[in-house]
Amino acid sequence: MNNFKNVLVVIDPTEDNQKAFSRALELAEKQPISITLFLSIYDFSYEMTTMLSSDERHNMRDAVIADRTAWLEDLVKENQTDINVLSKVVWHNRPYESIIKEVIDGNYDLVIKGTHSHDTLKSVLFTPTDWHLLRKCPVSVLLVKEHAWPAHGKVLAAVSAGVEDEQHQDLNNLIISNAISMADLLESDTHLMNAYPPTPVNIAVEIPEFDPNEYNSTMKSFHVKSMESLANKHQVPSTRCHVIEGMPEDVIPRVAKDLDAELxxxxxxxRQGITAALIGNTAEHVMDNINCDLLAIKPSDFDCPIK
Incomplete structure (x- = not known):
């Protein structure tokens, strides 16, 4: 089973349907977890009210927080759940930092948040909260889309079967273990997929004796054997293993659609700095191109940049 015990659910005050909360309740029905609803709010106008004293501004912020806390409590009542749900509202001008701080302070092991498509240009200029969480949150992040989570829904684990360094091998094992646990909850099967790089065109052009067919065959054989070894370790049958040529950000959404995967x-x-802004992580590209939930797993030695 999953090690998810203490779950932080990020609430979006602009949405009528809190899909992250709904998903958390579904998860709680399948295994015992603690749920905390979390709302980060900020209004710059309260900071700029120079006619008010510091204490008066502080009291105004407290009043807003109290109002939003009451709203969260009403949200819990509306869902008519018997599950004990806590709630917390904080005043912070950077939502992703407030979420990560709460994760660390509250010792959470999973963040659940609703997501949506992100405009590429705006994402470069103003990195979405979802992207910040994928890059910086020290625990697993479940990004939820607007769809059902039915029983027997397939779970797709995307791995890098051909890697040889210990860190990536450990991450592969974490990914598959979590996928199998989620598939158990959904009374379903786990599928594994691995994308391997296509033949580099520039080499074929620059080196006349280069045989692209032989290269492709060798590359595919290596990844198929690596996948077999990984699948055998986790007792996943070969019929549920998919080794496909292409870039992961293209292959993963295609396989997820073909399988009609739920997760x-x-x-x-x-990845930090200008590289992250211009290129982005594979998970960020995949998130915008799948019609199901995404569970992002962090390496066991992940170093959170926010303390």
Whole structure:
């Protein structure tokens, strides 16, 4: 079973349907977990009210927090759940930082948040909260889309079967273990997929004796054997293993659609700076191109940049 015991659910005050909360309740029906609803709010106008004293501004912020806390409590009542749900509202101008701080302070092991498509240009200029969480949150992040989570829904684990370094092998094992646990909850099967790089065109052009067919065959054989070894370790039958040529950000959404998967599980390693802004992580590209939930798993030695 999953090690998810203490779950932080990020609430979006602009949405009528809190799909992250709904997913958390579904998860709680399948295994015992603790749920905390979390809302980060901020209004710059309260900070700029120079006619008020510092104490008066502080009292105004407290009043807003109290109002939003009451709203969260009403939200819990509306769902008519017998599950004990806590709630917390904080005043913070950077939502992703407040979420990560709460994760660390509250010792949570899973963050659930609703997501949606992100405009590419705006994402470069203003990195979405979802992307920040994928890169920086020290625990697993479940990004939820607007769809059902039916029994027998397939779970797709995206791995890098051909890697040889210990860190990536450990991450592969974490991804598959979590996928199998989620599939058990959904009374379903786990599928494994691995994308391997296509033949580099520039080499074929620059080196006349280069045989692209032989290269492709060798590359595919290596990844198929690596996948067989990984699947055998986790007792996943070969009929549920998919080794496909192409870039992961293209292959994963295609396989997820073909399988009609309800959940994609993959690893994510934070990338910082200009590289992250211009290129982004595979998980960020996949998130916008699948019509199901994404569970992003962090390496066991992940170093959170926010303390």
């Amino acid at each position: 994609v599980v993959m690893g994510t390693v934070g």
